[in-house]
Amino acid sequence: MARPLVPLISIDALVTAALELVDEAGDFSLPKLAKRIGVSQSSIYNHVSGREEILELMRGRIISESPYEIRGGDWEAALRTIVRSYRDAFARHPRLAPLLVLQTVQDHQVLALYENLAVALESAGFRGRDVLSAISTIDSFALGFALDLAAPDVVWAPPSEGFPALASALSNAGPADERGEAAFEFGLEILIAGLHSLLRSTVL
Amino acid sequence: MARPLVPLISIDALVTAALELVDEAGDFSLPKLAKRIGVSQSSIYNHVSGREEILELMRGRIISESPYEIRGGDWEAALRTIVRSYRDAFARHPRLAPLLVLQTVQDHQVLALYENLAVALESAGFRGRDVLSAISTIDSFALGFALDLAAPDVVWAPPSEGFPALASALSNAGPADERGEAAFEFGLEILIAGLHSLLRSTVL
DNA sequence: ACCTGAACACCGTTCAAGT
């Protein structure tokens, strides 16, 4: 077969297949991706520059699958909405997060999300370099929780012995997804309260 | 050559070489590691179960290279010390962080660090599942900032146009390492203030 | 423009063979 009348590959289908692979196996490879969409490995390069671009396309896809709307409301509400949406995006595809940490964000949708964060923070009263620091903090926070979803048992694998406080904390926790949820809500409250507190001490 | 009288490989040297590779190139491979310590690729498996164990050994190494001491002081001081130490460990080897996110923590030193966190949080007054949620939050926060070090330009690559608030925030920031530092300090204050605030509202 | 198959330079891991 040579060039078909209708392209065999659409970027949309490519990204969908790649996301399926990640959801199922926690990773994807070009050979497997090619097999899944029934095409040769090398033909993928006619549509995409390589593995990195596919990863970046997946980032864009999951963000746009988790739309958010900021209307009216104060900065706190806006911030909650944005962080929650970001986190929900990864909650739907937990195994994608680890693959994206090595990559520079280029996706337009994601940049727009950060722009909205910046606007919210300015309206809150943060100025100068604090805006960037606050974005950084929120980003670290959200990314960390996204990663937490991918590896619910990272730290929490019961250490066999000698860590009593940790063991006791563990015994009080429910199933992994429940405590992931609880931790996120807890963390979001801390983040918001911390921002309020810093705002107070800065303004005064 | 067959078996030498003195082993050619020590785990210590192995980990040191691997860490050098990561510091220089952002990654390591067994072929490159073998070449660096002047040994054949397969002989590495006589000392270590594989790539994963090497990664885990690197985690332990950098944590023990960044010792901390908690004595006297309140929970807040202890918490600051621990988080700062954790973050410093990765600050010295920024490119290691992304390689570790896919892995389960097994290293004893790191588990001890979390145990200390749990103790500090209990002495602060957190109870039940909140202890785990707080650890999770601190963990997300610290991990996120460690990753930030590895990719200082993640979000901050000047978006060509259409993101005014983000661009303005960027224009107010200094060089990458400075703003990384500022962001961490800012984030740590938010974390501490947020914990205080939650503690107040829970206790009352 | 879009596909194919072959080729290239890399991986991590295993294993028989040596002493």
Add this chain to the structure above:
DNA sequence: ACCTGAACACCGTTCAAGT
């Protein structure tokens, strides 16, 4: 016990050849 070299099954990317 510890090393070697060869082998295996995988990668991502390139490229000439086809239509």
